Structures are given as structure tokens and as C-alpha cells.
Amino acid sequence: MKPVVGATPRVVKSEQEWREKLSGAEYAVLREAGTERPFTGEYTDTKTTGVYECRACGAELFRSDSKFESHCGWPSFFTPLAGESVVLREDRSAGMARTEVLCASCHSHLGHVFEGEGYDTPTDQRYCINSIALRLTPQE
Template identity: 50%
Template sequence: MKVKVFNPQGELVGPVESAHVAKTDAEWQAQLTPEQFKVARGKGTEAPFCGTLLDNKRDGVYACLCCGLPLFESTSKFNSGTGWPSFFRAIAEENVVNHVDRSYGMVRTEILCARCDAHLGHVFPDGPAPTRLRYCVNSESLVFVDATELASLADPAA
């Protein structure tokens, strides 16, 4: 698959070829907390207004908790009032995959990490300009990396 990643200088580059990350449930459980596993691997949802990243206002990047793929920039974060971190665009279209979700008697668009298939949340067509999208994401699926430390996300593919 082709995704955008950070290089050792902390610059977003690509798209570059990156291997799919696949692990057994036991391997994911050894890496994640029970709540992170329930949300990111089990397609769960954290309680609204409880996520650790909801009120984060620092400058940086939100990456996949499971594989470290960069997903959203702080410059696209906005307060949607829904109780979950919300973004109006992904850091790169290649990095977030849309999937039809027909659970709970609804039809929604689930968003997944392109590299490891981690469940991130859902995207809705009711966000602000310029995209009019609202990526509604679980904090339990994300890790925040401060803008001064983006080189820590350096990918070997870069």
C-alpha cells in the first residue's frame, strides 16, 4: 500500500510503499490496554467527553496508536461539540480508509488506519469548511506527537 509518512527530518513525505501491519489478537492485546484493544481492534466506541485527546490544543500530529501511521494534524482539529476529537481532513487521503458500517441498524462510514486496519471512528458530512467533513475519532485509537517531536514518527519507508 502507499501512504504518506514522516522522514527523519520530521517532514511528511510520500506516498511511499509501506507493508500492511497484521498481528494476532494476542499480539495486539500484549501491546494495547484492554480499552484500547476494545476500541481500536474491536470496533468499539469510547464514552463521549471522556477521551484524553478531546481537549488537547497542542500543535502536532495524531497518529495511529497501533502502528504509528500519521492520521490527522492539529491544524484540522475543531470542537464539534460531539464529545470526541474531530477533524475536518485527514493528514493524507491515503492514510485513512473508508468502510461502509451497517452496524446497529444504521449505515455510516467507518474510518480505519490504512496500514493496520485499526478502527478510528466514523466520518460524517456535517463538518466545517473547507471539506464539510467531520472525522469523529476515538482518543483510544490515537497517540499525539508534539510538533517538536515529529521526527520520532520517522518511517523506514521514508
């Protein structure tokens, strides 16, 4: 997995516009790369069929059929929707090297992706995503 950041985001807003659109907690995660506390998010244990969208811009990011139980405290997915829905970049914050996951459409922080952890998934990747960064649109 080689981190790559895409071109300029398609959805561009000023920081003031983001603050007006998002709640304080949403802004802290999506725009300031914060993290919600483990096992507190709305979608950690959700099994509803549907599409997970970016809470900031509405872009489709993940499908429920790629969600799996990793027991890590955050929703986990083994692959994003059509590889171009997210972009990755190196993150050396918190004293470690990780790969940050951003919405390709608005470059909001979603979480991190890890690989080689031994989960029984088709990709051996775990997209560990903050619930507050997502909005689930259920499908019938």
C-alpha cells in the same frame, strides 16, 4: 464520499500480538470497533500543535491544524493526512448506515466520518475519532 477499503494492511499482527501490545480499552476500540464514552477522551479538547498517530501501529493520521471543535464528545478533524492515511468502509452496525474510518496501515478502527452537517470547515466532513485510538506527537 464513497467508502473504499484499501488493500491488505501493511502492519499485520495476530490477535494475540494485538492483545499483548494494547491495553484492554485500546483493544476494545481499535480491534473490536468499540467506542469510548463521549467527553471522556484524552484529546477531546486538546489544542496542542502536532501530529495524531494510530495508537496501534504509529502511522501518522491527522494534523492538529485539521482538528476543530464540533462539540460532539470526540476529537473531530475535517481531513486526514494525505488521503491515504485512512481507509473507509460501510458500517451498518448499531441499526444505522455510517462510514467507518480505519487506519490504512493496520486497519484498526478509529471512528466514523460524517458529511453534510454544516460545519464551517473546508471539507464539510467530520472525522469523529476515538481519543484512545490516537497518540499525539507534539511539534514545537
